[in-house]
Amino acid sequence: MPSSILVTGGAGYIGSHTVLQLLLGGYKVVVVDNLDNSSQIAVKRVQELAAEYGPNLTFHKQIDLRDKPALEKLFASEKFDAVIHFAGLKAVGESVQKPLMYYDNNLIGTIVLLEVMAAHGSTVYGWPKEVPCTEESPISATNPYGRTKVIWFIFRPIPGVCIRASSCMLFIEEICRDIYQSDSTWKIILLRYFNPVGAHSSGYIGEDPRGIPNNLMPFVQQVAVGRRPALTVFGTDYGTKDGTGVRDYIHVVDLSDGHIAALNKLSDPSVGCEVYNLGTGKGTSVLEMVAAFEQASGKKIPLVTAARRPGDAEILYASTEKAERELNWKAKYGVEEMCRDQWNWASKNPYGYESSASK
Numbered sequence: 001m002p003s004s005i006l007v008t009g010g011a012g013y014i015g016s017h018t019v020l021q022l023l024l025g026g027y028k029v030v031v032v033d034n035l036d037n038s039s040q041i042a043v044k045r046v047q048e049l050a051a052e053y054g055p056n057l058t059f060h061k062q063i064d065l066r067d068k069p070a071l072e073k074l075f076a077s078e079k080f081d082a083v084i085h086f087a088g089l090k091a092v093g094e095s096v097q098k099p100l101m102y103y104d105n106n107l108i109g110t111i112v113l114l115e116v117m118a119a120h121g122s123t124v125y126g127w128p129k130e131v132p133c134t135e136e137s138p139i140s141a142t143n144p145y146g147r148t149k150v151i152w153f154i155f156r157p158i159p160g161v162c163i164r165a166s167s168c169m170l171f172i173e174e175i176c177r178d179i180y181q182s183d184s185t186w187k188i189i190l191l192r193y194f195n196p197v198g199a200h201s202s203g204y205i206g207e208d209p210r211g212i213p214n215n216l217m218p219f220v221q222q223v224a225v226g227r228r229p230a231l232t233v234f235g236t237d238y239g240t241k242d243g244t245g246v247r248d249y250i251h252v253v254d255l256s257d258g259h260i261a262a263l264n265k266l267s268d269p270s271v272g273c274e275v276y277n278l279g280t281g282k283g284t285s286v287l288e289m290v291a292a293f294e295q296a297s298g299k300k301i302p303l304v305t306a307a308r309r310p311g312d313a314e315i316l317y318a319s320t321e322k323a324e325r326e327l328n329w330k331a332k333y334g335v336e337e338m339c340r341d342q343w344n345w346a347s348k349n350p351y352g353y354e355s356s357a358s359k
Helices: 013-024 040-049 051-056 068-077 092-097 099-119 144-148 171-182 216-224 252-265 286-297 321-326 335-348
Strands: 004-008 028-033 057-061 082-085 152-154 188-193 195-197 231-234 249-251 273-278 303-306
Touching: 004 013, 013 028, 013 040, 013 051, 013 082, 013 252, 040 051, 040 057, 051 057, 068 099, 082 099, 092 099, 099 171, 171 188, 171 273, 188 252, 195 216, 195 252, 195 335, 216 231, 216 286, 216 335, 231 286, 249 252, 249 335, 252 273, 252 321, 273 321, 286 335
Parallel strands: 004 028, 004 082, 028 057, 188 273, 195 249, 231 303
Antiparallel strands: 152 188
């Protein structure tokens, strides 16, 4: 029988791509999502892309992780070999403006999930002093998102497993380490990654944020299709080659495959509590990313400059040597492929999963 994986937030951007890779890898997948910032249409399209593997996907909509009775009922009715935990708010700017909302949703939701898992036996880096960031770099956080958004991690109690991801998070990493210290039967793999972009090559699933996008590429694609007049560049006075912030952008499909590699690592009896970066190991500035998207789309992206956003770092990119060595994983796609696939998704779905009328 194939392994059964619970994916929280599986209707979201990264979640939906990971669910597809899991299905194509022969896993059975159960998705829970409260649809707060995602679309049920994404789950339907994943099933279609998975073709003959589509029936291996089950969707429980509108389950909030803070609803412990609902989670208890789910775990009582299903036996999971793993949990991949994507459910959480993730906008840096919003996390600075509404910190309590982020602590409540991300921190409490994760604690409840861990409690239920245990009962059923089943940018951390902030402003780095040096780059690339290694797994041993001092962890800190410059915004509430970074302190609460659960990073991609894999837990394995007896006999379950849990995976969860994000750019930065401090509090929940420490919770995971404390869990392992108190009970070494857990296997925990913390996956830290940076800026997921791109889309599935079919253009059938991709990123579709509600409201005003908080991340660079979904905003760029909305400008390219005419939904917004210009891209606002926050900060042009950084100490970088063109004055704009530098990030490690990773193709969402590469990121999804990284989770499969982490799942496979759990068969290693030596795994206790491990940390791995998932990125390309290369930094790309905002203006470089915009230029690459213009090249891929043939569209000019008008720019408006603004002051730096609170909580934004100047330069942030990963050292991925440990993941390459121990997970046998390495990002395959570059910026050109990321922008190509992002534009393919945007041009086919200019208003995301919903029709322009409903928008």
